[in-house]
Amino acid sequence: MVENDASLVRLTLETPMPKHLQAVVPKAGRTDWQGALPTLGSMSHFAQDREIYGEGDAAEIFFKVVAGVVRTCKFHSDGRRHIDAFYIAQDVFGFEAGSHYRLSAEAVCDCTLIAFRRSGLESLAAHNDALSRQLFSYAMRSMVRAQDHSLLLGRKNAVEKVAAFLLELAQQSPGAQTVAVTMTRRDIADYLGLTIETVSRMLAQLERDAVIELPSARQIRFKNPTALRELNS
């Protein structure tokens, strides 16, 4: 389900973006191909933990993150949850091969998204090289991401998993010594295939080993990145 349906405006190359939206859309975040896409007009905003779309919904829209963090996940009948990926600014998600979403998407924290219509995308891409290249590269990146994730889940123990997650966090803010952790322990656990208790214990252990520091539960300071990288190899 998508919010702001009432305010959706179908924009194409032929219909220039209304003035009040031009101010809102950050130029820096745009790439050439987006101009060619029929967007859903404005950016939509989702409050923390709101569902962006549900598994099985018709996949008519895909999104690009402007700000905030999104998780895609799957729920088992017995309550187990699996988080497939986290998406941050500039990431694209919800782009499906079939006609329905294979996963649910939810807002990890308050976030701002741009929505794109999928309909007519293929014919558009056929005449737009840059667009089709972009879409293709998106698909390939998703593939690499998923492969790396299964590598992580398949043959790593708890410390190594948490270390890998921390390195992903670090990569998102290059150079920063202290980073904010937007997701809960449950999010992390469901992403790593662990329990919240184990995640907590591994973080505590890494802190004891002077690899990281935890100023608060949602902040992490990297003290020994090399040790993390060794755990990840």
Next chain:
Amino acid sequence: MVENDASLVRLTLETPMPKHLQAVVPKAGRTDWQGALPTLGSMSHFAQDREIYGEGDAAEIFFKVVAGVVRTCKFHSDGRRHIDAFYIAQDVFGFEAGSHYRLSAEAVCDCTLIAFRRSGLESLAAHNDALSRQLFSYAMRSMVRAQDHSLLLGRKNAVEKVAAFLLELAQQSPGAQTVAVTMTRRDIADYLGLTIETVSRMLAQLERDAVIELPSARQIRFKNPTALRELNS
């Protein structure tokens, strides 16, 4: 040796092939879009356990399976191995986003492959709708495959993993009650993130529970597919 295919000859002259790929004849297993591709001219044959390419090699070639089974895998420094996927007839593998292979590929059993040059592929795809659509759909399928795999590794216990693997096997030969298992227990274990002993035990348990039968170690007869599907949900 090499057929009189114009594009083939041209490309062959431009860049010499790796020796182990200068194999034999083409023609079987071609589809429309493949005609547009600069092939390596021939099918290559790989004996069991032969490496097809190694992690880190320049990814100039990708493959389509004609017959046999291929595994893509990654090796850790400590000896742990992770199998990312098995590929069977009609599957495409080795198609990379970057310029180097991210995984190794090996022949699970003797197998026959068609090799395709990657160079010039993008410009070719730009003028060939069917081709670019094919490549795109391949990328998306790989993504789905990888996502399903991480789902399997993340939140399933040993029996469920083995059941999921058996269902994949069953899907490959629809309708067949008894299927041949081309891969070793080690392959299965490294694919499921288990040990060979655990795989063996779970198979034994499923046999005790009359879900399957094991006429031999490399043959599986499905006696109660419903039970398998329940384990997989």
Next chain:
DNA sequence: CGATTGCTTGATACCTCTCAACCCAGGTGG
């Protein structure tokens, strides 16, 4: 034949889960 390889089975160890208690910060209401 012995040697090797792939597989199975058993006993035990270890890692992670489960269950439980507790802490803490934030919010609510008296």
Next chain:
DNA sequence: CCACCTGGGTTGAGAGGTATCAAGCAATCG
């Protein structure tokens, strides 16, 4: 102001599932 509640996080004790180590079996191959 306090009392209380709630949700997220931490920590501990014990249980359980899978890994590890070891032995044995069958098939294959020299």
